[in-house]
Amino acid sequence: MRRIRPPSQEEHLDRRDFIRAAGRLGLGSLLVAEATVLADCGGSGGSTTTPDASAPGLTNTVTRPPEIGGGTIVASVGSQAIWSGATTPVWTLGGSSPGPTIRIGRGAGFSARIENRLSEPTNVHWHGLASPPEMDGHPSDVIAPGQSRDIAFPIVDRAGTYWYHAHPDGRTARQVYGGMAGFFIVEDGREAALGLPSGEYDVPLVIQDRRTSPDHSLTYAPGPMDLMAGVLGDTVLVNGRPDAVLPVAATLYRLRLLNGSNARVYRLAFADGRSFHVIGTDSGLLERPVPVTHVELGPGERVELLVDLTRDPVGTSMLLQSLAFTVPAGMGGGMMPGMGGGGVAQGAALDVLRLRVERSGPAARVPATLVPYERLDHARAEATQTFILSMGMPPVAGAFTINGRSFDPRRIDVRARRGRLELWEVRNASSEPHPFHVHGASFQLVSRTSGPLGPQDVGWKDTVLSWPGETVTLAIRFEQYAGLYVLHCHNLEHEDAGMMLNLEVS
Ligand code: C2O
Ligand code: CU
Ligand code: CU
Numbered sequence: 001m002r003r004i005r006p007p008s009q010e011e012h013l014d015r016r017d018f019i020r021a022a023g024r025l026g027l028g029s030l031l032v033a034e035a036t037v038l039a040d041c042g043g044s045g046g047s048t049t050t051p052d053a054s055a056p057g058l059t060n061t062v063t064r065p066p067e068i069g070g071g072t073i074v075a076s077v078g079s080q081a082i083w084s085g086a087t088t089p090v091w092t093l094g095g096s097s098p099g100p101t102i103r104i105g106r107g108a109g110f111s112a113r114i115e116n117r118l119s120e121p122t123n124v125h126w127h128g129l130a131s132p133p134e135m136d137g138h139p140s141d142v143i144a145p146g147q148s149r150d151i152a153f154p155i156v157d158r159a160g161t162y163w164y165h166a167h168p169d170g171r172t173a174r175q176v177y178g179g180m181a182g183f184f185i186v187e188d189g190r191e192a193a194l195g196l197p198s199g200e201y202d203v204p205l206v207i208q209d210r211r212t213s214p215d216h217s218l219t220y221a222p223g224p225m226d227l228m229a230g231v232l233g234d235t236v237l238v239n240g241r242p243d244a245v246l247p248v249a250a251t252l253y254r255l256r257l258l259n260g261s262n263a264r265v266y267r268l269a270f271a272d273g274r275s276f277h278v279i280g281t282d283s284g285l286l287e288r289p290v291p292v293t294h295v296e297l298g299p300g301e302r303v304e305l306l307v308d309l310t311r312d313p314v315g316t317s318m319l320l321q322s323l324a325f326t327v328p329a330g331m332g333g334g335m336m337p338g339m340g341g342g343g344v345a346q347g348a349a350l351d352v353l354r355l356r357v358e359r360s361g362p363a364a365r366v367p368a369t370l371v372p373y374e375r376l377d378h379a380r381a382e383a384t385q386t387f388i389l390s391m392g393m394p395p396v397a398g399a400f401t402i403n404g405r406s407f408d409p410r411r412i413d414v415r416a417r418r419g420r421l422e423l424w425e426v427r428n429a430s431s432e433p434h435p436f437h438v439h440g441a442s443f444q445l446v447s448r449t450s451g452p453l454g455p456q457d458v459g460w461k462d463t464v465l466s467w468p469g470e471t472v473t474l475a476i477r478f479e480q481y482a483g484l485y486v487l488h489c490h491n492l493e494h495e496d497a498g499m500m501l502n503l504e505v506s
Contacts (some may be wrong), residue, residue, distance in 0.1 A: 059119040076117040077308035086216035090179035097179025106188040109154040125167035132478030132484030139169035140409040144503040160284035161192035161256040173492035197254040209233030230263020232343035251361025262492040269294035271319040283460035298435035298465030300490035317356040324349040330468020376475040380424040391430040406498030415500035428466040436461040443476035
């Protein structure tokens with residue numbers, strides 16, 4: 001079991017100074033001083049990635065990151081063509097943003113070496129995977145500039161769409177915003193036997209909103225209101241492309257959607273109102289496809305869809321959008337819910353991705369059943385824990401708490417026992433949505449006080465959105481490893497501001 005290391009002076013002072021100074025000076029001036037132009041903050045040994053899609057006329061075509069099975073993954077600053085006619089400095093894991101897709105079979109051993117060529121600490125968290133605590137990318141367990149870390153653990157998780165991202169305490173939001181995230185796809189025999197769309201018809205798509213700026217940079221400069229709502233962009237990138245277009249064949253597609261945004265929630269639907277099927281959520285496939293016309297996706301969540309384009313003529317296109325929604329008022333008010341300091345408000349309608357049919361494709365059908373999974377019987381839970389998510393208001397900002405506590409790397413806040421089924425009640429006592437995420441275990445939702453569970457709420461999950469005023473109840477059982485993990489809000493600004501607790505599994 002890993003011990004809690006005393007945090008380095010720098011890590012520890014980060015948030016405390018921030019909170020103190022925020023109280024003293026008013027949040028605004030501090031945050032402006034904190035603004036980071038990614039280009040200036042880089043380290044040595046940057047790479048340059050210029051995907052072929054930057055060729056004239058193709059700028060908006062969605063490409064797939066290269067696939068790897070492990071090996072050396074370098075954290076560095078590079079540049080990438082994102083907006084037409086410009087290159088943008090990006091922070092990368094593995095040389096591109098999104099980083100290379102790690103694809104590996106269940107039961108295999110994953111091994112990688114993370115090299116930090118940034119000028120600040122970083123690390124990598126394997127979001128959703130059962131990884132041993134000392135490999136998990138605990139936010140206090142960072143790799144110093146110029147150092148590297150060897151990672152090795154067996155893949156025990158179900159086939160599914162997981163992801164990896166930078167996770168150093170107090171710096172996660174900035175590093176992920178700069179580009180440090182990628183897919184981690186696990187495959188297994190049961191999934192393969194289903195004959196789901198594969199190869200070019202199986203497309204991982206990470207959705208991230210960003211703020212456009214005249215110099216085409218990804219400057220991360222949160223204003224005072226951004227700390228409350230999280231950083232919301234004005235444009236949506238899909239696999240690093242704005243106004244993204246995915247050329248497709250007229251056939252059935254498996255789309256693996258990841259909300260890799262810092263703070264934005266999407267309500268995804270096609271502009272023509274067509275229905276599609278949800279086949280998987282955070283940690284793998286459901287028992288059967290669920291037909292829907294829209295699906296909600298909070299930061300950190302994944303959903304897998306089957307989208308039937310077999311009857312769409314060549315030359316037509318379908319727009320995937322995020323529909324407008326209203327953030328419930330909740331408690332702890334004083335501020336308009338969803339109000340941001342820039343970008344487009346939480347809940348505003350946004351275009352996400354255009355699917356453009358360019359050729360005919362093979363006949364295919366939606367399978368009637370998928371893969372059975374163990375249902376946790378919440379009536380047999382042996383323990384109950386409650387987590388109250390709350391936020392302070394400016395000028396006392398910084399009070400981002402779970403059960404009244406802001407993250408302190410030296411303190412253990414939550415304990416769980418391996419093999420014990422627990423009920424966790426997650427109460428949102430604030431005016432913002434919070435995606436609640438747990439390291440080291442997956443869970444299943446039992447109920448939401450706001451209404452029935454949605455299609456994105458079924459199956460094995462590791463992240464769940466809780467709306468203002470809502471209580472979400474989940475059943476959870478830690479299985480694989482004992483040791484130190486965290487649970488936190490996956491709104492990355494909230495997380496960095498302390499909405500995170502240490503969790504010890506024994
Ligand atoms: Cu993707 Cu601790 O998070
Ligand atoms: Cu995680
Ligand atoms: Cu939050």
